[in-house]
Each structure stands twice: as C-alpha cells, then as structure tokens.
Amino acid sequence: VSLPRWGRALLSVVILLWLVGGPVARQGFGVKNKWLNAWYMYKGSGKDICWVGWSTGEGEPVDRLATLGHPPWNRAPRPVRNLKNRAEVYAEARRLCAALGPGAQLYAQAKCGSYAGWVPLEDGTRDLCQRGRR
C-alpha cells in the first residue's frame, strides 16, 4: 500500500486508538461495546470442574473410579473423570455410598471451579452417606 504521509499518519492513529482503546475501555473501565476489542483469554475455560478428595470414616482415601468400577483416570471418559458442579459431586457421593455398602461413611474435601478461584464445597467434616440417608 503506497499511501501519502498524511494517509499513513491518519490510518496509524485510527488503528492505534482502536487497538489500544478497546482493551482499555472494556478491560480497564468495564465498558460494554461489541465493536471494541478486548483480550479475555481462557476466562471461562476449565471452570466447570470440582476437585474432590474422598475418604472413609477411618480417614482412608477412597478411589472413586475403582470403587464405581470405572477404568483409571487416564482411560476414563471425560464425563466420568470430570465432576462439573456441586450437583454432580453429591450425585457421585450417593453412588459411592451405595457402592461402599450399608453403614459406610464417606467424607469429602471438595471445591468447585470459578473465575475467582476455588469455591469451597465440602470440608471433610460431614458424613455424606449420613446426609443421603436423612
């Protein structure tokens, strides 16, 4: 493109304002405008996951996948491997209680993902099987 000097200057100013102004307005000042550009990357990715450590009443860790008859984590299908939210965590707890048998105790240290970080769900002090029986 062979533009005269003023053309290059004008174009550069406009583009620079758009390149810089969009992220400043949207990310810096929270302006909502779809024509403004912003660089939100992976803001939403990976949030739909809960991290859960299961244990019995004696404090022994419970291997969730083995107990429920699933393959190990590296071969388990993603819907089995990933518990996405609190509802899925408690549903899995009910399945685990059933698999562990009557009178079993099940505790969990659980937290679920969010943009702000981890949101605590269970601190390991409640018997989830008892909760299910109530």
Place this chain on the structure above:
Amino acid sequence: VSWLWRAFLREVVDFEGSTRLVAVIRVLLALVAWSRFGYTLQLAQCEGDPVRLGLMLLFWPASTLLLVGLFTGPAAAITALCALALYHVVGRHQGVDALASHHVLVLAIGLALLALTPCGRSLSLDRMWALHRAQKEGAPAPAERGHLFGQRLLAVHVAVLYLGTAWEKTYPGFLDGSRLQQIYLSTYFGSDGPDPSWFVPLTLVSAWLVTACEWLLPFGLFVPRLQPLLIPAGMVMHGVMYHQIPVATFTTTMWALYLAFLDPDRFHRFTEQITDGETT
C-alpha cells in the same frame, strides 16, 4: 506532546526498511490462516450456508495468492476481510463458538495489518515479475524497500494483546494457581486430581511465570537488546501452551507475529549472509 508526535512520525509513520521480513510474516500468516480456516471453508462445510460459501470462494484464491505473493496487496486485503468476517459474522453473529475465539481475532487483525505492508515486494511472484520487467527494460532491480508502518502496528497489536492478557491474569484467583489447576484438572486429571504436594506448587510457580512474562513481553520485545532473551522465552511459553492446552493456532500466530519486532534491515542482512547474497 510535540516530542511524542515526532517520535510517532519517526517510528511508525515514516518507518521504512527492507520488505523481506514482512514477506516472511506474509508466508507464515497465510499458512496459519489455511490451517485455521481450511476445514471451516471446505466445500462440504459450506453447504446451505451462503455466507460461508461466499467466504470460501474468496478465501481460497486470495490466500493462495497471498502465500505465493501474486497481486499481493489485494490478496492480503481480501484474506484479511474473510478472516474478520469469519470471526464477526460466522463466529459471533451466527454463534459458531470456535470462530468467535480470541485466536481467530488475533490472526484476523494480524492479516488486516499485514495488508498495510508492502509484503509482496520480496520473496514473491510479484517480485519475480518486477525483476523480469526491470531486466527487460534494462533498468536496475527494484529495491526491496517500503514504508513499514504496518509492521509497527503488528508489533503494537502483539504488545496490546499481552497487556490485556496480563491485566486479566493479575488477580488472586489466577496468581494463587487456582485457575491453572482448574484448567489442568478439566483437561487431564479429572476431579480426583493429582497429588497436591507437587501439583499445587507447580501451578503456583507457573501462574507467576506466565503473568510475569506477559507483563514483561509487551515492553521488552521493543528493546532490541532484550529480544534474544525475550523472544525465545515467549516462544517457549506459547510452545508449552500449544503442547498442553487447546489453543488452536494461537501459538503459531504469535510466533509469526514476533517477527514484527525485529529490525527489517538487520533481518535483510541476515538473509543475505545465509544465502551468500543470492536472494532476490
């Protein structure tokens, strides 16, 4: 203000140099565009969608011409318009999430800014044709030089992107490693997670490294002395992302765009050195 304006004129508006560097960026971005949009614009994917069909008819010839450097100016402009349309119309308006992604926008803006450079003046069929004409007329070979304000804008594009992403990561939920833990759990380990004794410290250190890198790169990449350190560092960072999390063509786009920070005349001399000055 006057100093700033003069610097702007000198460093952006009047900036000129060898066109070989932007020619290499042209080839790389054309290949990345094929890689990203090739499947989307396959004939089978365009059935019953007049927008995609139209884009397909424009994109393939234009991007092919861009790659080989024939009618490069119009080819670059049309390829860029197709990429922007794929992001805005197909991605955002029609709701195809994969195309409404930031990595498509990075590439589309990159192509649009590339269209403002004389990227067909080197390493191209346009160049071959110009040499042939000059030879026929007994004129000297046309210089591989031009105004490179587009190259400067490409560099600013990368820098602003890093500032945006660095800003976005600078909060406790990312810096304590939580967000990286979530990404790795959902991509690999699942809800049972790996042993926290190594996983938590590793994600904590990685979060700080990535954020520090993204704050440093937008400033440091403009400093020639720091480039031998920061360009490989940035490339490694993007390489690790490419290897471990789904980033599509983001890594390859960024690698190609890093070239925009280099001195075009030094790059020209470098290509002369490694080819015994035989490059035309």
